[in-house]
Amino acid sequence: MKEINLTVNGKKHRIKIDENMRLIDLLREKLNLLGTKEGCGEGECGACSIIMDGEVVTSCLVMAFQAESADIITIEGLEKEDGTLHPIQQAFLDEGATQCGFCTPGMILSAKALLDKNPRPTRVEIKEGISGNLCRCTGYNKIVDAIEKAAILLEKGGN
C-alpha cells in the first residue's frame, strides 16, 4: 500500500492505493468516476483518455502512483456546478456527435486539450487531435463538426 496526493476535477484527494494499481482503476473504483471508460486496456482506443497536467493520457497505461501531485480532469469535471454543460459537451449534443457513447468522454477530453492549446483549429488539426480516439459508430464527421462548433462557442465566452 502507498498513499498519494492528487487533484481531480479541482478537488484535492489523499488516497491509499496498491502499487500495481492503474490510474483508470483509481478513478473508477476509488473515486467512483465512472465516466472514464476502459476500452482496449492497452492504450490503443483512447476511451479512457483523461487530461493530466494539461496533456491527454490514456489512463489505462498510467500507474496510479505516477499521478502523485498531478492535476487531473475527467469528463465529470467539465460541467458547471449548476449542471450547465461545457460548450464542447453541448456542441456534441447539438451536432449528433454521440451514438453509443463509449468513446465520447475520451473524445471530449481530447477535444478540450486541443482547444486549450489551439482555440481555432482547422478540420485537419481537429482530426489529428482526436486521432488517438477510436469511434466505431459515427465515422467522426459529426465529432469534427462538434469540435469546430465548440471552438466558436468557447471564443464567444463559454467556460
Added chain:
Amino acid sequence: MKKRGKGVGIIFYGTGYGNGFPDISKAEAELQDDGKVAIYVGATEVGQGAKTVMTQIAAEALGLKVEDIIFINEDTMVTPDSGTAAASRQSYNTGNAIKKAAEALKALIVDKAVDKMKLNTNIGLKVENGNVFVKTFPSRKISFKEIAEDYKENPLKVEEEFIAQTTEMDEETGQGAPYWPYTFSACGVEIEVDTETGIVEVIDGVLAQDVGKALNPKLVEGQMEGGFAMGMGYGIFENLNLKKGKMKNNSFTNYIIPTALDMPDIKNVIVEDPESTAPYGAKGIGEPVMIPVAPAILNAIHDAIGVRITETPVTPDKILKALK
C-alpha cells in the same frame, strides 16, 4: 508515385429477417395518470437512435409532444418482445408496432372521451396536444389527464404487433420474394494509391441512401457517415487474419479500424421515397449504408492502377503484389 482513381458502388438490400422467417415486433402503449403516454418495447438502443425515432413515431401518432412520451425499452421484465436490433429492422418493424399501438390507444381514449363528454359519436373529434375536442366546437374538450383519472387502478393499455411480409424462397430455383422492404444505396469515392508503399487513401466520398422517409435526418446522416467508415475499414483496413480458426489480429495494434484522419468529409445524399407499408414511410438503413463503400473503393483502385483486386481488405501488401 501517387495515382488517383474514382469508383462507384451501387447496392440493394432486403431489410428484416426475410426468407419466410417470422419477423414480429410487439409494442404496448399505456395512458399515465398525468396524461402522458408510456410506450413499452423490447427494442434495443445501441446508439443508432432507436429511442429517438420511436418516441417521435409515438408522439406523431398520438398528437403529443415528444416530451410527453415515456419511452421504456430493453427491460425484458416489463417490455414485450420486439425482436432483435438487427437486420436493419427496428425503425420499420417496431416503428410499425408502436404506430399501431399508439393509434389503438388514441382510438380507445377517444371512445372514453365520447362517454365522458356525453357525445353521440366519435365522428368529428380531433386529438391534439393531449386533448380530445369537437372540431366544430373546440371548447367542448377533455384532456388525456382527465380521462386517465377514471383509470388510476387499471390504466388504459393496449398491445399491438406488426409482422413483416416475407416469403420463403424456392429451394430449387432460388426464386421468390424473400424480403420486404428493399432499400437502395450508392457510393462514389476518390482514392489515392501510393505505388511505393501500397497505401490506399480515401480522399473524398459521397453516399446516397434511399431511406423511404427520414424521420430524423441528423440520425440518418450519423448512420451514413458511420456506415461509410465501417465500409472503408472493411475495404482497406480490417483483417482478422484467421489462422486455423484463431484471430491473429486481435488488438487495435494490428486490427486496424479507421481513425478520424482516415475518414474523409463525405457528402450525404438522403433519398426520400416513402414506403407505403412503413411507419410514416421510413425504411431501415443501419446496414445498407456500409455495403456500397468497399466495392466503390475497389473500383477506384482499379481506376487508379489498372489492376482489379477481388479480395478485401486491400492492404498495402496486396497492392504491391498486384503492381509487380
